[in-house]
Amino acid sequence: MEAARTRHARELFAPLGPTYDRYARLLSFGQDPRWRSFLVSRIPADAHRVLDVATGTAAVAIELARAGPARRVIGLDQSPEMLAAGGERVAHAGLGGRIELREGHAESLPFADGEFEALTFTYLLRYVEDVPATLRELVRVVRPGGTVAMLEFALPRGIWRPLWELYVRVGLPAAGAVVSSGWRDVGGFLGPSIRGFWRDWPEPRLLDAWREAGLADVEARRMSLGGGIVVWGRRA
Numbered sequence: 001m002e003a004a005r006t007r008h009a010r011e012l013f014a015p016l017g018p019t020y021d022r023y024a025r026l027l028s029f030g031q032d033p034r035w036r037s038f039l040v041s042r043i044p045a046d047a048h049r050v051l052d053v054a055t056g057t058a059a060v061a062i063e064l065a066r067a068g069p070a071r072r073v074i075g076l077d078q079s080p081e082m083l084a085a086g087g088e089r090v091a092h093a094g095l096g097g098r099i100e101l102r103e104g105h106a107e108s109l110p111f112a113d114g115e116f117e118a119l120t121f122t123y124l125l126r127y128v129e130d131v132p133a134t135l136r137e138l139v140r141v142v143r144p145g146g147t148v149a150m151l152e153f154a155l156p157r158g159i160w161r162p163l164w165e166l167y168v169r170v171g172l173p174a175a176g177a178v179v180s181s182g183w184r185d186v187g188g189f190l191g192p193s194i195r196g197f198w199r200d201w202p203e204p205r206l207l208d209a210w211r212e213a214g215l216a217d218v219e220a221r222r223m224s225l226g227g228g229i230v231v232w233g234r235r236a
């Protein structure tokens with residue numbers, strides 16, 4: 001049976017595909033392209049076969065392909081609607097020959113052990129029921145020594161936190177509502193989702209989970225006053 005979180009994520013993203021890129025940038029104050037670039041820079045240039053999980057509209061997959069001319073990227077997502085928008089974007093970028101988009105779940109990847117030289121995932125862990133099991137599954141398909149890197153929203157620290165609270169409680173839901181009912185739902189959902197995730201998975205606990213999943217040399221970098229975080233490590 002499909003887990004409640006998985007189903008909720010599927011319903012949440014279904015209406016967003018065609019407008020995702022434009023408004024995701026707007027609603028993150030223009031920061032998430034910067035975060036994605038740093039995420040992609042964590043992947044060694046000689047990683048030729050890379051999996052991007054929760055690829056959505058393929059923003060990370062496209063950047064991965066552009067960063068490595070000999071690279072082949074598979075982008076996997078559970079939302080056919082997001083993948084449809086991703087497919088158009090990949091074709092528009094002229095990268096159809098090097099990026100393949102596949103429907104599937106992060107919790108049970110349709111790939112063999114060690115099939116990839118590197119793996120990325122973006123804004124995924126808030127949507128899965130079992131974080132440690134999902135991390136183990138992601139690590140499973142990466143060869144020993146291969147890099148795994150993730151991007152997630154985080155909670156700003158110090159004086160920035162009350163401003164962030166104001167933004168996610170008032171600004172974001174209001175801005176989302178102006179765009180569409182789908183974005184209103186995302187606008188209302190994001191703040192509690194980010195807060196809840198970091199309550200359950202404070203950074204030291206999350207990094208321990210990465211190590212327990214079989215990753216070594218785990219590092220993290222906060223970006224944009226702490227509003228984003230990139231974590232990376234290599235399969236032991």
Ligand SMILES: C[S@@+](CC[C@H](N)C(=O)[O-])C[C@H]1O[C@@H](n2cnc3c(N)ncnc32)[C@H](O)[C@@H]1O
Pocket residue numbers: 006009010013024053054055056057058059060076077078079082104105106107121122123124127128
């Ligand atoms: C916020 S979007 C991020 C898309 C893209 N990575 C980006 O940076 O723009 C989150 C994506 O995760 C996907 N997703 C959520 N849970 C998933 C799961 N269990 N397996 C695969 N994809 C999932 C959703 O369908 C959605 O496309």
